[in-house]
Amino acid sequence: MKSDPFRISVPARIHLTLLCLESKGYRRGGGFGFAIRPGYECLFEPADRIEIADFRGSSPVHKTQTNFLRELLCQLNGGEAPGIRMTIESGHSPHVGLGSGTALALGAVEGWARMRGREMTPLEICRASGRGATSGIGVTTYFQGGFVFEVGSKQDGRQIQSSDRANGSFDRPLAMLAQGMPAWQIGLFQPKDCYCVSPEVEDEVFRGALPLSKEQVSEMLYEGVLGLVPAILEADLDCFCASLRRLQKTAWKAAERSLHDSWLPVAESILYRTGALCCALSSFGPSLLVVAEDEGSLGELREAAAPVGRLTQISVQNVGRAIGPCLS
Helix, strand or coil: CCCCCEEEEEEEEEEEEEEECCCCCCEEEEEEEEEEEEEEEEEEEEECCCEEEECCCCCHHHHHHHHHHHHHHHHHHCCCCCEEEEEEEECCCCCCCCCHHHHHHHHHHHHHHHHHCCCCCHHHHHHHHCCCCCCCHHHHHHHHCCEEEECCEECCCCCCCCCCCCCCCCCCCCEEEEECCCCCEEEEEEECCCCCCCHHHHHHHHHHHCCCCHHHHHHHHHHHHHHHHHHHHCCCHHHHHHHHHHHCCCHHHHHHHHHHCCCHHHHHHHHHHCCCCEEEECCCCCCEEEEECCHHHHHHHHHHHCCCEEEEEEEECCCCCEEEECCC
């Protein structure tokens, strides 16, 4: 067993949209998204038993996530001794649209394997984590970072569910593109009294909005494949923003955005009036991606949005997780 403490730094991710949401299409899941920092900083140390410490907070959603991670590590560890202590030193809260569940589950599995001196392939880590059944964006950005376009897995008739509900049913998603992104000026807006979107609420949206029609899926494909993808490859910020703005009006994204009618229209109105190039909800939200012309514009947006929420500067991360020694 490897006894020296070490850290794993994991990117968060922006999830721009799910994609294959028909009932009888070729694929299920899939979508577009990209890795961002700051993400999640995790410390792994030997311990007498399995322990999880979470410095992000102690709310019920934090405790639910740490309980899941503890159970995951207990299953991996079996009856082996000693245990492992995983400390989440910093990162985004659960269920705010930034992929904490997948990032931390993958980190927990890889941390456990490293602590035990065991070699695991990325596919083995994904399967052990139980994540990635709804979308492969988070599992791809964990290892590679950057922008990801993936088409999910083969259609098998299973109902699309929230990532938490789909645990344990991993079927490797097919990534069509994993590409570094330009260093555009981006920020993350969260409303005052930022709240979490529970798996129960997510499931209600899935049940109410799905299945999409072939035409509705085609509209998302058009904006993603002919808009987002070439914009990334050609570093075309105008095209990227135009496509993202139109993507917000597609059927699935409209369903996700409907959860935030109490603040989202007001916040976007302020941000666009102040010069935002585009705003895009990440996954179910409430986190909102904001793209600016330059760093100065991002500062102006931060000041203008202060009455309704908090805008923080983030950046694209074009590499996956980093594993290193504990130096402190």
